Amino acid sequence: MKAKNIIIGITGSIAAYKACDLISQLKRNGHSVTVVMTREAEEFITLLTLETLSGNRAYRDMFQLPDKREVIHVSLARKADIIVVCPATANIIGKLAGGICDDLLTCTIISSASPVLIVPAMNDNMYRHETTRKNIRELRKIGYKFVEPIHGNLACGSVGIGHIAGLKEIAVKINKILAQPRRG
DSSP states (O other): OOOOEEEEEEOSSTTHHHHHHHHHHHHHTTOEEEEEEOTGGGGTSOHHHHHHHHSSOOBOOTTSOOSSSSOHHHHHHHHOSEEEEEEEOHHHHHHHHTTOOOSHHHHHHHHOOSOEEEEEOOOHHHHHSHHHHHHHHHHHHTTOEEOOOEEEEOTTSOEEEEEOOOHHHHHHHHHHHHHSOOOO
């Protein structure tokens, strides 16, 4: 497969460290990876780590100075072949389902015509909550794809559905989406 431009969106979940392995794997497969993270994600992982692993500038702030005179979220959205939100919290899923664009990641996603893959990771009660389930259904209706979380150990100490899916499953889904012809 030809190298693609992949945006990895990282949100405020303990599973944020898993994105590091995903970034490394995608880079080994020849893809260009750019990271867009939420402020909450920075509580778990740093921009420096993500820039080092991706070999590209990582972004967090909607108003950080661009390399050129460009609107950052639109520029990022245009060059993406796919946007992967990994890990995705209930918060980001809710914001996307409601069309809320209040940070660089949500603005980039909403500005993009590229496929979006959501990889949830959260407490089992949050994942099973009817509001989260409704938001996921709404996003599926408009074409967002998902890699469902698995049953496993959760950061809160309980065991249940909400543990981030395995990297192999995520990478397979990314490749499957990238292999499909793009519409539009």
